[in-house]
Amino acid sequence: MKEFKYLITDPIGIHARPAGLLAKLAKSFEGTxxxxxxxxxxxxxxxxxxxxxxxxxxxxEVTIQVEGGDEDAALAALEAFLKENL
Amino acid sequence: xxxxxxxGASKGIINGPLYFYKKxxxxxxxxTVDDLDxxxxxxxxxxxxxxxxxxxxxxxxxxxxxxxxxxxxxxxAMFVEDDDYVETINDCLEExxxxxxxxxxxxxxxxxxxxxxxDDAYMQARASDIRDVTQRILNNLMxxxxxxxxxxxxxxxxADDLAPSETLQLDKSKILGFVLREGSGNGHTAILARxxxxxxxxxxGEELTEAYQGRTAYIDGETGKVVLDPDELTLTIFRNKFAxxxxxxxxxxxxxxxxxxxxxxxxxxxxxxxxSPDDVTAVLNNDGQGIGLFRSEFLYLKSDDYPTExxxxxxxxxxAAAMNGKTVIIRxxxxxxxxxxxxxxxxxxxxxxxxxxxxxxxxxxxxxxxTQLRALYRASAYGKIAIMFPMITSVxxxxxxxxxxxAVMKELKKEGLPFNPDTELGIMIETPxxxxxxxxxxxxxxxxxxxxxxxxQYTLACDRxxxxxxxxxxxHHPAVLRALKMTADAAHHNGxxxxxxxxxxxxxxxxxxxxxxxxxxxSVSPASVLPLRAAIRKSIAKTCxxxxxxxK
Numbered sequence: 318m319k320e321f322k323y324l325i326t327d328p329i330g331i332h333a334r335p336a337g338l339l340a341k342l343a344k345s346f347e348g349t350x351x352x353x354x355x356x357x358x359x360x361x362x363x364x365x366x367x368x369x370x371x372x373x374x375x376x377x378e379v380t381i382q383v384e385g386g387d388e389d390a391a392l393a394a395l396e397a398f399l400k401e402n403l
Numbered sequence: 404x405x406x407x408x409x410x411g412a413s414k415g416i417i418n419g420p421l422y423f424y425k426k427x428x429x430x431x432x433x434x435t436v437d438d439l440d441x442x443x444x445x446x447x448x449x450x451x452x453x454x455x456x457x458x459x460x461x462x463x464x465x466x467x468x469x470x471x472x473x474x475x476x477x478x479x480a481m482f483v484e485d486d487d488y489v490e491t492i493n494d495c496l497e498e499x500x501x502x503x504x505x506x507x508x509x510x511x512x513x514x515x516x517x518x519x520x521x522d523d524a525y526m527q528a529r530a531s532d533i534r535d536v537t538q539r540i541l542n543n544l545m546x547x548x549x550x551x552x553x554x555x556x557x558x559x560x561x562a563d564d565l566a567p568s569e570t571l572q573l574d575k576s577k578i579l580g581f582v583l584r585e586g587s588g589n590g591h592t593a594i595l596a597r598x599x600x601x602x603x604x605x606x607x608g609e610e611l612t613e614a615y616q617g618r619t620a621y622i623d624g625e626t627g628k629v630v631l632d633p634d635e636l637t638l639t640i641f642r643n644k645f646a647x648x649x650x651x652x653x654x655x656x657x658x659x660x661x662x663x664x665x666x667x668x669x670x671x672x673x674x675x676x677x678x679s680p681d682d683v684t685a686v687l688n689n690d691g692q693g694i695g696l697f698r699s700e701f702l703y704l705k706s707d708d709y710p711t712e713x714x715x716x717x718x719x720x721x722x723a724a725a726m727n728g729k730t731v732i733i734r735x736x737x738x739x740x741x742x743x744x745x746x747x748x749x750x751x752x753x754x755x756x757x758x759x760x761x762x763x764x765x766x767x768x769x770x771x772x773x774t775q776l777r778a779l780y781r782a783s784a785y786g787k788i789a790i791m792f793p794m795i796t797s798v799x800x801x802x803x804x805x806x807x808x809x810a811v812m813k814e815l816k817k818e819g820l821p822f823n824p825d826t827e828l829g830i831m832i833e834t835p836x837x838x839x840x841x842x843x844x845x846x847x848x849x850x851x852x853x854x855x856x857x858x859x860q861y862t863l864a865c866d867r868x869x870x871x872x873x874x875x876x877x878x879h880h881p882a883v884l885r886a887l888k889m890t891a892d893a894a895h896h897n898g899x900x901x902x903x904x905x906x907x908x909x910x911x912x913x914x915x916x917x918x919x920x921x922x923x924x925x926s927v928s929p930a931s932v933l934p935l936r937a938a939i940r941k942s943i944a945k946t947c948x949x950x951x952x953x954x955k
Contacts, residue, residue, distance in 0.1 A: 329525055332525055332526075333475070333478050333529060333532065334474050334475075334478065336478075337474060337477060337478035337481050338474075340481060341481065361486075363486065364485065364486050364487055365478075365481050365482060365485045366482065366485050366487055366488055366514055366517075366533075367487055369518070369526065369529060370517060370518065370521065370526075372521050372522070372523050372526055374523070
């Protein structure tokens with residue numbers, strides 16, 4: 318399992334659009350499960366509604382964990398996505 | 404040849420297939436099912452169809468407006484497949500052994516509530532996305548066509564009559580015209596048709612039977628004729644008239660960009676009446692100079708519960724911004740009488756037109772009024788909004804409305820939210836009492852707008868919904884025109900402007916009378932703007948007379 322931390326800078330946070338894109342991305346890695354943690358709550362990044370329900374806003378730090386499959390590739394793709402969109 | 408004679412309610416001539424509107428039964432009851440697997444199959448099929456529809460919508464949005472708008476539908480499609488949402492539906496199915504409709508509705512409500520409970524306004528608003536998606540799956544389960552019309556090509560919509568909440572949900576791009584068994588020329592479907600600029604015929608009666616479903620009909624909204632299988636002569640007359648209509652439309656195009664001014668230099672404000680933000684397109688297409696009446700009821704009619712301040716704010720802001728600095732007069736809630744909204748739980752009245760409606764509801768329920776006023780004032784920061792109060796009879800009512808506005812402005816100031824403190828306030832003149840009190844009322848407000856439909860109804864004691872009052876319901880009655888003159892004189896005497904926002908404003912036969920009375924603004928359906936402009940530009944205000952106010 319590999320992980321990294323990311324500070325959200327988008328003013329509205331993980332709103333519907335990036336949440337949708339993130340969930341789509343998280344589902345796309347074969348054999349890899351992606352988790353997102355904010356504070357003491359962890360959800361699978363592919364669970365769109367739960368992900369939105371975390372209410373992640375600007376200034377929140379989230380932890381992304383990947384498990385199984387090509388972890389390095391998934392991690393790199395996710396990091397690039399967060400930087401680009403959030 | 405089959406000829407059905409109805410009453411013309413909106414001008415225009417068109418032919419197309421008849422489509423009979425089916426009232427959607429959307430009530431969902433819980434039933435126990437024997438074959439759970441069959442139920443699961445139905446659910447899967449409905450989900451698959453929903454995703455297919457959403458992907459098509461996303462594709463369409465992408466072509467028309469780019470990636471940003473497509474993503475909304477893509478997100479909705481992802482909701483349909485969301486693991487937790489699906490799991491909740493499936494659990495409900497298995498535990499309760501119930502029908503798929505009930506399971507979907509229960510899960511949808513649960514997730515919508517979860518979002519509504521978040522302490523973030525943006526996420527709270529996502530509850531409506533969940534409800535939207537849930538409704539789509541339910542519609543597919545129950546076989547309800549989206550937009551109410553299950554046809555690929557545009558149709559002539561036939562029905563008994565249509566309630567305002569029903570017309571709001573119709574896919575307007577699929578409607579060529581309306582033919583109604585019941586209804587009146589002043590009913591809401593007629594008003595909608597005039598806004599859309601398409602023909603409507605009402606009062607067709609039982610001759611209009613569902614056996615004609617799918618048959619090609621030729622309709623003329625001026626003469627009120629509905630014809631099937633026309634003979635050669637009828638067809639020739641129809642075709643000639645249709646050609647003339649197209650010619651006229653082209654001629655009217657030349658009126659775009661021209662000023663609304665008489666030959667002797669009197670400027671008239673030609674504004675539009677609209678019923679929802681969607682109608683703004685028609686206003687801009689027809690070169691309306693502003694919006695003289697934006698009926699805010701649509702917000703209340705289309706939802707199952709009180710619309711929130713944010714929902715209202717978004718709608719008002721959208722219209723104000725789209726009009727780009729041009730005046731937008733928004734009328735506060737005008738329900739009651741013929742416009743009923745279930746969740747208001749209004750008591751059943753013997754004479755609803757004379758009952759607790761419009762401003763009376765607002766003054767009785769300050770919390771409902773406050774929410775709307777807050778939304779209106781917040782939107783006033785984004786364009787030139789004016790607020791108009793309906794059904795006024797007394798000076799104290801206006802003062803109470805103004806106090807409510809003051810209170811709302813104070814709140815917004817304290818919260819640091821932007822608004823325009825000089826937002827103009829006006830009232831509708833639609834009761835005889837307001838005509839008699841016009842001198843005093845004019846001292847309280849910035850403008851008057853005469854609602855001629857209700858003013859005629861109350862002045863002549865003629866129910867505007869009634870179908871058979873015929874010659875007794877005379878919109879040109881001198882009593883109504885004299886009421887207009889009294890109103891205009893009082894307005895001008897006190898230095899405020901006066902307009903007409905009822906159907907009468909588009910009546911070209913009365914234009915000279917209006918000019919003689921000194922009406923400053925005419926607010927009409929978007930389709931009437933250019934013909935009205937053409938007539939104004941041919942008139943000489945100075946030579947207009949008050950003949951029609953006399954009793955001949």
